[in-house]
Amino acid sequence: MNRWRRSVGELQARRRQVTECEQALAALSKVTACFQQMASSLGSNTDGGSLREELAEIRAIAHRIYTGLHRRLITLLTEMEQGQEDREQVERLWVLFLSSLETFQKDLRKANSLQELFPLTQRRDRNTLIKTGSSGGSEVAARAATVQAPWVSAGEEQCPDLQTQISRLDALLQEMLQRVNVPVWTVESTQEAWVEAGKEEVDDDETLEDLMQVEVVSQDSTTTGCCHHSNCRLGCILCLLT
Numbered sequence: 001m002n003r004w005r006r007s008v009g010e011l012q013a014r015r016r017q018v019t020e021c022e023q024a025l026a027a028l029s030k031v032t033a034c035f036q037q038m039a040s041s042l043g044s045n046t047d048g049g050s051l052r053e054e055l056a057e058i059r060a061i062a063h064r065i066y067t068g069l070h071r072r073l074i075t076l077l078t079e080m081e082q083g084q085e086d087r088e089q090v091e092r093l094w095v096l097f098l099s100s101l102e103t104f105q106k107d108l109r110k111a112n113s114l115q116e117l118f119p120l121t122q123r124r125d126r127n128t129l130i131k132t133g134s135s136g137g138s139e140v141a142a143r144a145a146t147v148q149a150p151w152v153s154a155g156e157e158q159c160p161d162l163q164t165q166i167s168r169l170d171a172l173l174q175e176m177l178q179r180v181n182v183p184v185w186t187v188e189s190t191q192e193a194w195v196e197a198g199k200e201e202v203d204d205d206e207t208l209e210d211l212m213q214v215e216v217v218s219q220d221s222t223t224t225g226c227c228h229h230s231n232c233r234l235g236c237i238l239c240l241l242t
Contacts, residue, residue: 003098011101017072018086021093024069025100029146031062032104034140042114055111061147062104067157069097070172077180097198098176105169112162 034044035058042046042055076090 005161014076014080014086017076018089018093021069021072021076021090024065024072025093027095028062028065028097028100030147031058031065032100032107034058035104035111036106036107036167038140039111043113043118046121047118048142054060056159056162059108059162059165062166063159066097066101066104073097074180094180098173101169101173101176105166105173108166110141110168112166115162119122
């Protein structure tokens with residue numbers, strides 16, 4: 001009986017950890033999306049010290065989330081056996097997490113390059129900024145600041161500077177690929193492709209002739225059908241060209 005209770009308790013604890021990882025991945029996606037949007041303003045007329053401070057804060061939030069998520073997914077994958085319940089879901093989270101980190105690393109490299117191209121060490125550097133007219137950086141930073149990890153971090157590592165974070169993230173990605181053997185091509189999606197496109201209902205009975213029917217206004221202000229023959233595709237095309 002005690003063994004059965006212990007098994008149930010372990011199963012509930014593991015499912016709770018999986019749920020926390022799902023929430024953390026969703027939070028990471030929101031934060032990295034905010035960083036990507038704000039990084040596009042680097043070098044523009046909205047660039048400045050405040051923007052770069054906000055980018056550093058967003059980087060710190062992302063760093064806090066992905067370091068914790070990395071530890072928890074590593075623990076789950078190393079402790080769970082092949083074929084065990086929730087194993088497929090954890091592997092799917094692992095692949096999505098890997099893809100999210102790769103995208104975030106590209107955005108970090110882009111931000112680093114733009115900051116080097118447009119330094120703000122002197123006041124005259126602002127004269128080189130491009131007048132794009134874009135705005136809204138503070139609102140995006142505020143949205144990112146509201147995103148929190150689903151766990152309480154104690155004694156967490158401080159976020160390094162931008163270049164150090166890029167190099168450490170590269171090392172983290174290499175470790176993820178070497179430490180856990182989860183082939184990307186073996187992980188199946190749980191959602192159908194192009195779900196949004198499938199929501200638009202299309203009338204299957206609508207033929208090419210129906211789509212190409214046009215009304216031609218004659219000189220005497222009367223309208224006549226372009227083509228009425230069921231097989232006259234060429235005629236429809238010619239009518240559209242004339």
